[in-house]
Amino acid sequence: MTVIDLWIAMPLLILAGSALAILLLGAMVPGNHWTWAGVVATAMAAAWAIQAPPATIAPSLALAATPVARLFAILFSLTAGAVLIISHRYNEKRGITGEEYQATILFCAFGATTLSMSTTLLIMFLGLEAMTFGFYILVAMELKREVSAEAGLKYLLMGAVAAAFLAFGIGLHYAGTGSLSLAQALQAAAGNRIALAGWGFILIGIAFKLSLVPAHLWTPDIYQGAPAPVTALLSALSKGATVAMLLLILPSGGSDTIRHLLWWPALLSMVVGNLAALLQTKVRRMLGYSSIAQMGYVALALVSGTTGGYRAAAYYSVAYAIMSLAAFGAITLIERDGAGDSLEEWQGLGRRNPFPAGILALALFALAGIPPTAGFTGKFLIFTAAIKAGEIPLAIIGIITAAISVYYYLAVVVSLYMHEPGDREEVFPALPESAVLIATGAAILVIGAFPAPLLRLLAAALP
Amino acid sequence: MSDMIITLMTFSPLVGVLLLFFIPKDSHALLRGVAIATTVVTFLLSLPIMFGFVTNAEFQFKEFYPWIAAGPFQMNYNVGIDGISLWLVILTTFTMPIAVLSTWTAVETKVKEYMIFLLLLEVGMLGAFVALDMFLFYIFWELMLIPMYFIIGIWGGKNRVYATLKFFIYTMAGSLLMLIAIIVLYFKAGAGDFNLLRFYGLNLPLATQIWMFLAFAFAFAIKVPMFPFHTWLPDAHTEAPTAGSVILAAILLKMGTYGYVRFAMPLFPEASEKFTPLIATLAVIGIIYASLVAMVQEDVKKLVAYSSVAHLGFVMLGVFALNQQGVAGGMLQMLNHGISTGALFLIVGFIYERRHTRLITDFGGLSKQMPVFATIFMIVTFSSIGLPGTNGFVGEFLVLIGSFESKLRWYTVVASSGVILSAVYMLWVFQRVMFGELNNPKNKELKDLNAREVAIMVPLLVMIFVMGLYPKPFIDRMAPSIDKMIQITKVKPQVALQAPALPVMPAGMPMGQPAVEGMPAGHPAMPVNK
Numbered sequence: 003m004t005v006i007d008l009w010i011a012m013p014l015l016i017l018a019g020s021a022l023a024i025l026l027l028g029a030m031v032p033g034n035h036w037t038w039a040g041v042v043a044t045a046m047a048a049a050w051a052i053q054a055p056p057a058t059i060a061p062s063l064a065l066a067a068t069p070v071a072r073l074f075a076i077l078f079s080l081t082a083g084a085v086l087i088i089s090h091r092y093n094e095k096r097g098i099t100g101e102e103y104q105a106t107i108l109f110c111a112f113g114a115t116t117l118s119m120s121t122t123l124l125i126m127f128l129g130l131e132a133m134t135f136g137f138y139i140l141v142a143m144e145l146k147r148e149v150s151a152e153a154g155l156k157y158l159l160m161g162a163v164a165a166a167f168l169a170f171g172i173g174l175h176y177a178g179t180g181s182l183s184l185a186q187a188l189q190a191a192a193g194n195r196i197a198l199a200g201w202g203f204i205l206i207g208i209a210f211k212l213s214l215v216p217a218h219l220w221t222p223d224i225y226q227g228a229p230a231p232v233t234a235l236l237s238a239l240s241k242g243a244t245v246a247m248l249l250l251i252l253p254s255g256g257s258d259t260i261r262h263l264l265w266w267p268a269l270l271s272m273v274v275g276n277l278a279a280l281l282q283t284k285v286r287r288m289l290g291y292s293s294i295a296q297m298g299y300v301a302l303a304l305v306s307g308t309t310g311g312y313r314a315a316a317y318y319s320v321a322y323a324i325m326s327l328a329a330f331g332a333i334t335l336i337e338r339d340g341a342g343d344s345l346e347e348w349q350g351l352g353r354r355n356p357f358p359a360g361i362l363a364l365a366l367f368a369l370a371g372i373p374p375t376a377g378f379t380g381k382f383l384i385f386t387a388a389i390k391a392g393e394i395p396l397a398i399i400g401i402i403t404a405a406i407s408v409y410y411y412l413a414v415v416v417s418l419y420m421h422e423p424g425d426r427e428e429v430f431p432a433l434p435e436s437a438v439l440i441a442t443g444a445a446i447l448v449i450g451a452f453p454a455p456l457l458r459l460l461a462a463a464l465p
Numbered sequence: 466m467s468d469m470i471i472t473l474m475t476f477s478p479l480v481g482v483l484l485l486f487f488i489p490k491d492s493h494a495l496l497r498g499v500a501i502a503t504t505v506v507t508f509l510l511s512l513p514i515m516f517g518f519v520t521n522a523e524f525q526f527k528e529f530y531p532w533i534a535a536g537p538f539q540m541n542y543n544v545g546i547d548g549i550s551l552w553l554v555i556l557t558t559f560t561m562p563i564a565v566l567s568t569w570t571a572v573e574t575k576v577k578e579y580m581i582f583l584l585l586l587e588v589g590m591l592g593a594f595v596a597l598d599m600f601l602f603y604i605f606w607e608l609m610l611i612p613m614y615f616i617i618g619i620w621g622g623k624n625r626v627y628a629t630l631k632f633f634i635y636t637m638a639g640s641l642l643m644l645i646a647i648i649v650l651y652f653k654a655g656a657g658d659f660n661l662l663r664f665y666g667l668n669l670p671l672a673t674q675i676w677m678f679l680a681f682a683f684a685f686a687i688k689v690p691m692f693p694f695h696t697w698l699p700d701a702h703t704e705a706p707t708a709g710s711v712i713l714a715a716i717l718l719k720m721g722t723y724g725y726v727r728f729a730m731p732l733f734p735e736a737s738e739k740f741t742p743l744i745a746t747l748a749v750i751g752i753i754y755a756s757l758v759a760m761v762q763e764d765v766k767k768l769v770a771y772s773s774v775a776h777l778g779f780v781m782l783g784v785f786a787l788n789q790q791g792v793a794g795g796m797l798q799m800l801n802h803g804i805s806t807g808a809l810f811l812i813v814g815f816i817y818e819r820r821h822t823r824l825i826t827d828f829g830g831l832s833k834q835m836p837v838f839a840t841i842f843m844i845v846t847f848s849s850i851g852l853p854g855t856n857g858f859v860g861e862f863l864v865l866i867g868s869f870e871s872k873l874r875w876y877t878v879v880a881s882s883g884v885i886l887s888a889v890y891m892l893w894v895f896q897r898v899m900f901g902e903l904n905n906p907k908n909k910e911l912k913d914l915n916a917r918e919v920a921i922m923v924p925l926l927v928m929i930f931v932m933g934l935y936p937k938p939f940i941d942r943m944a945p946s947i948d949k950m951i952q953i954t955k956v957k958p959q960v961a962l963q964a965p966a967l968p969v970m971p972a973g974m975p976m977g978q979p980a981v982e983g984m985p986a987g988h989p990a991m992p993v994n995k
Contacts, residue, residue: 310537367611372607372610372611372637373603373604373607373608374604374608378607382644382648385644385645385648386537386538386648386651386652389645389648389649389652390537390652397645398645401641401642401644401645402641404641405634405637405638405641408633408634408637409630409634412614412630412633412634416618416626416629416630419615419618419619420618420619420625420626420629421626452532452533453533454532454533454534457533457538
């Protein structure tokens with residue numbers, strides 16, 4: 003292992019090392035204070051990823067610290083840190099004890115970062131499964147709630163099937179082309195029937211991770227059943243990592259066949275996700291369907307291809323990570339102070355939890371795509387890319403469904419603010435939680451109204 | 466300083482918002498004081514624009530800063546004011562202090578949030594009027610939605626949730642289509658930014674123009690609102706608190722008509738010519754239908770809301786007449802409607818605050834109990850029905866002359882019956898509320914307007930007479946910009962066929978109007994003034 007290898011792998015080492023250390027030391031000094039150790043570790047990993055490495059590729063490790071990879075490494079580390087902070091008091095209240103929670107979250111971040119830095123299909127698969135493995139545990143973590151266990155089992159079964167598809171697809175690709183390298187994967191597969199069949203399987207696995215229709219059915223159950231902070235992580239990390247993975251594969255060229263396979267999933271996800279969300283009466287379930295729809299928009303950007311489309315997808319996955327962190331972070335605080343899961347029980351909570359409710363409203367407006375938020379800028383980029391690439395029917399359907407989606411996002415805001423609450427005492431969150439929510443809220447507005455720096459970064463990274 | 470005046474004015478309410486954040490939410494008096502002070506400062510900041518405006522067709526006080534430049538996009542912070550937007554900006558800054566003052570006592574809960582939303586709304590409205598970059602315009606356009614959504618939804622009446630959702634979804638659906646059209650326009654224009662002036666010069670093929678005109682026209686028609694897209698308006702108005710109704714009527718609806726004058730028509734001249742008969746038909750249906758519906762309303766506020774639909778039908782008719790008088794009349798009618806309908810909603814608010822009912826049958830004979838109120842109500846009623854000497858007359862008259870001289874002559878004939886209908890429903894409601902026996906015992910306790918309420922109404926009454934008796938300064942400032950707008954909207958079809966840059970059109974043009982030909986820029990629009 004050379005110095006450059008070490009340099010490039012350093013964020014991974016920090017995340018994985020601290021996960022192991024917390025697991026080992028936690029056995030000796032148990033307690034919830036490991037949260038803060040975890041936060042420090044994620045901050046260090048993010049800080050390391052900010053600096054440009056002396057060389058981008060570490061061939062012996064099959065890792066690369068490209069600008070996109072580093073961007074996602076920073077995003078994933080900070081997301082994990084933020085989730086650790088907002089889960090601190092939630093876990094105390096809900097009886098989720100033990101250092102394995104913090105260790106597993108760091109491990110998820112490790113998996114997601116590995117994925118975004120991988121240069122071969124094998125490492126990519128390992129990263130993806132490392133992350134998913136962490137989620138199997140986290141989703142079922144809340145022992146006292148039955149739905150949590152049910153969600154965990156469902157996620158495990160479906161996830162295992164998806165992993166099998168992915169592994170088999172990668173196997174077929176290797177059998178057909180004799181190479182596992184990501185860089186030329188699509189070119190190598192072009193015209194090779196075995197390899198193309200393999201890509202079909204890989205896409206099914208990816209569709210599961212992105213919860214694209216028709217591989218979406220697990221999403222609402224998991225979103226509803228998992229502990230609220232875990233949902234935040236799941237939504238931000240696993241979706242972001244999968245988009246990062248597609249951005250490693252698709253722009254490298256090759257035939258358009260594979261990209262166009264996403265056409266129907268994109269269409270169906272936008273339509274089914276948004277229409278099903280309209281019918282929901284439970285907040286988190288509704289956001290589960292909304293995430294299906296949101297990933298439909300990302301798929302639309304990827305279908306459009308061209309640099310504009312890829313940049314839009316990258317921008318939107320960053321924006322979506324921040325928006326879901328804000329939304330589920332706020333939901334975590336609101337649920338912690340006691341709230342049922344149906345929309346009716348949320349009436350007037352804007353009075354009781356003014357601050358988290360305000361952030362939640364902002365996040366919902368952003369998800370609905372209303373300017374000047376990141377959600378609007380992201381959708382704008384996606385629709386322009388789609389129109390420019392000639393995917394006009396898909397773009398118009400996307401815009402119509404986006405208009406429909408406004409209704410159910412607003413329904414939550416209506417519940418929060420527009421019904422007279424019983425007299426409820428205001429509850430204020432702790433300082434670190436407030437800081438996380440303020441940061442996500444500010445990020446939604448700043449990258450929405452001033453997207454130029456991020457776009458320039460993406461333009462340099464995805465030429 | 467003076468080269469940043471638009472930015473200062475547009476974003477000054479934001480300073481007020483920041484101040485409000487740091488005021489404890491129980492000190493209502495301070496919250497209201499800061500809000501009113503902010504709107505007054507904004508109004509004062511708009512005065513240099515009004516007095517410094519040079520009467521010509523150019524955009525003035527322009528500001529330009531690069532904003533987003535990444536990948537294929539280039540958006541700029543590009544703002545400026547011309548004769549078309551000047552008065553609408555002034556109307557906004559003029560109305561806001563009145564709106565804030567009007568809910569001094571009506572809003573008692575969550576005062577802080579209420580004032581914050583009002584000020585945010587002002588930023589959105591001013592921004593939309595001054596934006597010259599299409600992307601910037603869209604941002605401001607959507608930005609107006611959120612505060613209004615909360616104002617209706619939190620402080621509104623019984624059905625507020627239904628009304629506010631309807632308002633939001635209607636407007637949002639329209640504006641998303643407009644967003645597609647903006648994107649397409651951007652790509653058609655080739656490399657460059659979203660500068661509106663750049664798009665004026667495009668000669669798009671007719672088929673493209675039709676689609677894009679429809680997208681824009683739909684978004685604006687919902688906002689105006691034109692028949693048959695008007696159904697959100699009575700709901701929103703009835704449920705909104707007084708200040709919400711005033712702002713909605715006085716300013717937000719103008720966004721729609723302003724959108725036609727600024728965007729839909731000059732951007733797609735051939736398409737707008739093609740759709741003129743359709744839009745004129747809808748405008749005339751709107752005038753007659755809304756007047757008839759207004760006549761049978763039980764609820765005063767709903768009646769005023771329907772009268773808005775009818776008045777804006779006149780505006781649309783004038784604008785689509787596309788000659789100097791018509792467009793000037795339409796623009797003037799926008800201001801008049803802002804003043805008189807704003808005043809009507811305030812009046813409804815006054816009696817609602819006293820009696821908590823708006824049903825006409827609950828009233829009667831109020832003039833004996835409330836003489837000052839009766840006088841004010843009467844003046845505003847006259848202005849609303851367009852009695853000579855009040856502002857309503859000038860606008861309506863110009864619209865009717867303009868459209869009669871255009872090819873919309875027969876539409877005008879039908880539309881003018883709306884003038885009579887408006888007199889019927891307004892005078893009838895006035896009679897039923899103010900005259901007759903004071904037989905409802907609850908009305909015997911009513912107090913006349915207090916000093917604050919009179920102070921709110923006085924500026925509006927002054928404007929009613931100023932604009933009614935001496936509209937020349939208003940029209941003069943607009944005239945060059947209107948000429949330019951007409952020229953852009955009208956000449957272009959000919960450019961494709963004949964030599965470019967013909968300032969004066971040959972006779973026998975499909976829409977050629979003698980009134981426009983050879984009229985020098987800056988010419989007073991009409992000979993009516995004495």
